[in-house]
Amino acid sequence: MKLTDMQKLYSLEGLTAAVTGGATGLGLAITKCLAAAGARVAVISRDLSGNASEILAELDGKVSFYPFDITETQKSQEIADIIRADLGPCSILVNNAGNHCKKYIWDMSAEEYRKVLDVHLTGAFALTKAFLPQMRENSFGRILFLASMTSYIGQPQVCGYATAKAGILGLVHTLAAETASFGVTVNAIAPGWIDTPMFRQATSQDPARLQKILGRIPAGQIGSPMDVGHCAAFLCSRAAGYINGACIPVDGGALIGF
Template identity: 60%
Template structure:
């Protein structure tokens, strides 16, 4: 007879205390929110970004030694392993890797060049692959680590004028599924987050003077509102914590129900 073991749900299961998280593109936007939420959950955020040091200092300097910064272009894949080795040498074990860095090119297909397309893929797919490949051998040895890819609504639905972006974001699903099947047996969990429409400066810039577009977005979102940046940050904390210790190979929509909205 199977006897159910009593469990206690505590805040400790959601804690990232003592963990090191590498976050690409973590100085602004949703990456910044992920970094802040992980710091608040107890982790140290090791941020990799092309932004100048001043942007990091302005947005994350208040956290002192709970945040560290490395200026790096993730498309410089010849030097990704050297960066990973340096981060491990300077910070010790890396428990969490968040592939968040992105690039965007909004053009109709007639205007998009092959170079435009390749540029977006290089940032999202090739850069994320190189970063993941550089850290996976280290993370396998620890037996309890987490890799997160920042997917998108365009991983699932069509959106005009973003051919490269949607290709890359859909590609993340293949990366998550394949990588999870390879490394989960070694305690490396691999998941993705698909943000819906989130109240960021980019969203406001796109909708503040376009009430028709904003109404369309809200009309297909069952919760009838846009999300907050920390909705994405806390989803990343959850997927990296012991509360999600049996979750791997999934893409979690954080979208107010937009994917099932009509």
């Protein structure tokens, strides 16, 4: 295979991607990497926080912002149609939007639990259903979910989040089986401990916790948001066409550490 052909396999040039929660944290890193690979990116988010608007504006016109609350599932098809009209058929969907409710189960209400599932699972399901016909129409698509270490291991005070992230694995497996014949792959990334504002807030005043985390990671260091973005760009490329129904940990080896 010629070098130019290899480069095309990793390029997202000419493709439209939608990224939920794509204006902050890991989502912003994914947005940057998809745009750098050539994709037109529709960032779906309830709001632009911090300096996200300035960062997105720097991405050379490759990024458009669409205010939307993914829990409003009755409007999922509407936002998918708007993005198609603006940017063309969507070939890539990254389900990254999420929320947390850090409480022990005895302190968490059923409503709080349900709200976490509504974002991570129900909202992602509805958007996937809305965008999937565009991918089937073109016989090509990449659907990506953000799983978590809590998809595999138990952590206290995140029962809603852990339920949702474990559920994502079941959704990925089923969708991969259902959509493969249409040229669509469905995968997930399970980020480990990544250097985000949320992580720094959780560990800055708790050095013992930080050392415990580092002791579990064979790489001996916390990951960068761009580590997740790079993996996402690869899984969304044609080069990853035979990877389907998988969840790839981006964790420095934390899942196999001790």
